[in-house]
Amino acid sequence: MHGKAFAPEYQGALGSALGVNSSYEEVRTAAGRALVEADTALDRARAALALAEANRRLGQVDDAGTAWRQSYRNARLAGEAGVMAWALWSGGTLARQCGQLRLARRLLSRGVDLAADSGERLAHGYALAGLAETGRIQGDYAAVAALHEQLLEQGREHGEARHMVWAMSGIAQMRRNTGDYTEALELFEECVRISTDAQDARGRAWSLRGVADVLSLRGETERALALLSEAEVICRAMDLASALAYNHKMRGNVLYRDGRYEAAREMYAVALEEFDAMREPRGAALSRLGLAKSRARLGRDRDETLTELAALERDFARIGLRGARDGVIAFRGEMTAEPSRT
Known part of the structure; x- marks a missing residue:
């Protein structure tokens, strides 16, 4: 059994004003106003946390980075370890979104420990979820x-x-x-x-x-x-910018699997533009792989494709995406096994 979903990352007065389905533009406006009006370090920490999450979801990564650090500093000033854990969860999630997976694991692990020590059960669960997703993205299923x-x-x-x-x-x-x-x-x-x-x-x-x-x-x-x-x-x-971009990338995947390579190419290009706009390297690299595969199926020169695949393999290795790197290797195998077009 379960209850209605709620958003514990919106705390204090924001917790009663915002809900799990509030648009992120609404959250950003409300959190920004609350931050200006905050009288205590704890109130500033809570408002900055909501602001960080809104900016992250909207793809404003610089603003999100500033806000989660502001939340952490104010929570530490207030002596609120539980709110510090929430800020670390936000920072770790942002790091993962930006392809900084080692930093993500470090921040999220610290968030897990702080949440456990302070008895902040929900922050503990969120940080655990973040660690699990980060490891899954890296392909470390056993861990x-x-x-x-x-x-x-x-x-x-x-x-x-x-x-x-x-x-x-x-x-x-x-x-x-x-x-x-x-x-x-x-x-x-x-x-x-x-x-x-x-x-x-x-x-x-x-x-x-x-x-x-x-x-x-x-x-x-x-x-x-x-x-x-x-x-x-x-x-x-x-206003789920990242989710929308991943939706578009998945549409490209579906079209590609169905042999609709031109439509897939167009969809991957849309997703790539969206990921680049929010500076999300993981999504961008995956979209580039989709583009490379689609263009290859549409008759692109094989040597050009192989050069791009080599660059993508390096990017996936740098980010730490094992599964995606395996996908590059598999497609390269398909390309080299096919007779060259003359």
């Missing part, structure tokens, strides 16, 4: 499988829908990446159900993307595209 299960157990124990969806979607993604599409689909569909029941529009949007991915892998292209369109409406309504 993070237990973290996902721990988070899921906590979510079920306390009836917290967002924790449950984060954990289950992470497990589903690992199942999908190891070829267990049946279980992956069941888990993603359960995430859709939970987030819908909990009135968590953001969780629903991300979960729909997961369902669409697996349906596409099973050849159900039109159903997948319809679900991505549904998720895109949510992303636009809530």
